[in-house]
Amino acid sequence: SQQGEEDPQALSIQEGENATMNCSYKTSINNLQWYRQNSGRGLVHLILIRSNEREKHSGRLRVTLDTSKKSSSLLITASRAADTASYFCATDSRGGSEKLVFGKGTKLTVNP
Amino acid sequence: EAEVAQSPRYKITEKSQAVAFWCDPISGHATLYWYRQILGQGPELLVQFQDESVVDDSQLPKDRFSAERLKGVDSTLKIQPAELGDSAMYLCASRRGERETQYFGPGTRLLVL
Numbered sequence: 318s319q320q321g322e323e324d325p326q327a328l329s330i331q332e333g334e335n336a337t338m339n340c341s342y343k344t345s346i347n348n349l350q351w352y353r354q355n356s357g358r359g360l361v362h363l364i365l366i367r368s369n370e371r372e373k374h375s376g377r378l379r380v381t382l383d384t385s386k387k388s389s390s391l392l393i394t395a396s397r398a399a400d401t402a403s404y405f406c407a408t409d410s411r412g413g414s415e416k417l418v419f420g421k422g423t424k425l426t427v428n429p
Numbered sequence: 430e431a432e433v434a435q436s437p438r439y440k441i442t443e444k445s446q447a448v449a450f451w452c453d454p455i456s457g458h459a460t461l462y463w464y465r466q467i468l469g470q471g472p473e474l475l476v477q478f479q480d481e482s483v484v485d486d487s488q489l490p491k492d493r494f495s496a497e498r499l500k501g502v503d504s505t506l507k508i509q510p511a512e513l514g515d516s517a518m519y520l521c522a523s524r525r526g527e528r529e530t531q532y533f534g535p536g537t538r539l540l541v542l
Contacts, residue, residue, distance in 0.1 A: 347528050348528060350530065350531070352533070357518075357538065358535060358536070359433075359435075359520060359533045359534055359535040359536045360472070360520065360522075360533040361533070362530050362531070362532060362533070365530050367528075405471050405472075407471075407531075409528065416462065416474045416477055416485055417462075417472075417474070417522075417531055418474075419471030419472050419473070420471050421469070421470055421471050422470075422471055
């Protein structure tokens with residue numbers, strides 16, 4: 318079963334614009350991670366945010382976490398065509414075996 | 430930078446045949462995971478190892494799937510017999526310690542005809 322739900326399912330923007338993707342989850346977590354997957358490839362880890370953190374930055378990426386709402390957002394600023402990919406959130410739930418539970422992903426298309 | 434290795438990258442087989450996938454985690458990573466990803470979906474865990482022991486195989490279809498990590502390093506996932514519905518991407522991941530990042534390999538794309 319999938320815990321995380323990304324929103325929107327698909328997003329199409331122009332190069333230079335910002336892209337925001339949201340993730341909601343159901344149970345208490347240790348951390349939440351965002352991954353990128355280019356078509357037909359493996360997953361690339363982008364950023365991990367722990368349950369006691371509210372915001373984290375990495376380059377053009379900004380992730381927020383609201384544990385009271387059980388939600389997270391990923392912002393990609395000044396997008397590039399190379400950012401075209403699917404983006405997944407994954408949660409590492411408390412009390413479990415520390416497996417990651419993924420959502421269905423947001424498919425981002427950045428048009429040049 | 431160390432990476433998770435997987436082979437083969439692609440596999441085409443006929444239904445009822447046996448297939449095997451191999452994964453070599455990042456050196457020193459005690460925890461190893463096998464995920465299955467159906468097209469258009471997120472990955473779903475099949476089996477988790479801590480060293481050579483299975484921690485979670487609750488979602489592994491044990492009538493046809495088996496996984497082993499005999500020496501606590503590399504791992505093999507086997508399907509016998511393969512069915513049409515097994516067509517998917519099989520991803521391996523590893524992690525050094527608790528609550529740390531999972532790093533994924535490039536995956537094996539399986540097509541069952």
